[in-house]
Amino acid sequence: xxxxxxxxxxxxxxxxxxxxxxxxxxxxxxIEREGPLTASRAAELxxxxxxxxxYHLNQLGRYGVVEETGEGKGRSRPWRLAIADITYVxxxxxxxxTTRADDAFAKAMLARDAKVIETFIDDxxxxxxxxxxxxxxxxxxxxxxxxxxxxxxxxxxxVVERYRTMSREPAEGAHPVHIVLYALPTELTGLTD
Numbered sequence: 001x002x003x004x005x006x007x008x009x010x011x012x013x014x015x016x017x018x019x020x021x022x023x024x025x026x027x028x029x030x031i032e033r034e035g036p037l038t039a040s041r042a043a044e045l046x047x048x049x050x051x052x053x054x055y056h057l058n059q060l061g062r063y064g065v066v067e068e069t070g071e072g073k074g075r076s077r078p079w080r081l082a083i084a085d086i087t088y089v090x091x092x093x094x095x096x097x098t099t100r101a102d103d104a105f106a107k108a109m110l111a112r113d114a115k116v117i118e119t120f121i122d123d124x125x126x127x128x129x130x131x132x133x134x135x136x137x138x139x140x141x142x143x144x145x146x147x148x149x150x151x152x153x154x155x156x157x158x159v160v161e162r163y164r165t166m167s168r169e170p171a172e173g174a175h176p177v178h179i180v181l182y183a184l185p186t187e188l189t190g191l192t193d
């Protein structure tokens with residue numbers, strides 16, 4: 001997720017657990033895609049009640065992930081992202097509670113990504129002709145060293161960041177697109193440093 005120039009990777013397990021909630025992830029994704037949103041508008045787009053969206057926006061605000069823009073009142077107050085990135089990074093020496101919270105966040109993101117992809121697969125046959133056969137779904141087993149895997153991730157992230165920058169001022173005809181990157185070791189037994 002990206003907005004502004006702040007970065008976040010919280011080590012507070014309570015904050016990470018708060019982010020792992022599916023509605024909160026949907027709200028974060030929606031604010032990044034749409035820009036500042038009120039609880040009422042978020043409710044419209046997510047098919048929820050304004051009260052539910054207001055509660056979850058306030059929870060995200062409590063942990064500094066979103067902030068009010070200073071405009072409007074009550075559920076008509078717009079919220080925006082207060083951070084640039086929310087990342088999942090496992091530090092080998094982190095506390096067990098932080099590891100559990102990190103893992104809950106990563107699993108919630110995975111479940112959300114899977115839902116987006118499954119919806120696309122179910123609905124793609126009804127896409128307008130110009131949007132057919134332009135998406136990418138790729139699964140590739142590779143054999144890499146830790147250094148090569150790190151470099152692959154860095155290069156892919158740079159490409160995505162270039163398109164995120166373009167997306168902030170979308171070209172005419174641009175439509176929301178969801179990109180998911182996972183590059184991780186498999187067959188975890190037998191790994192050495």
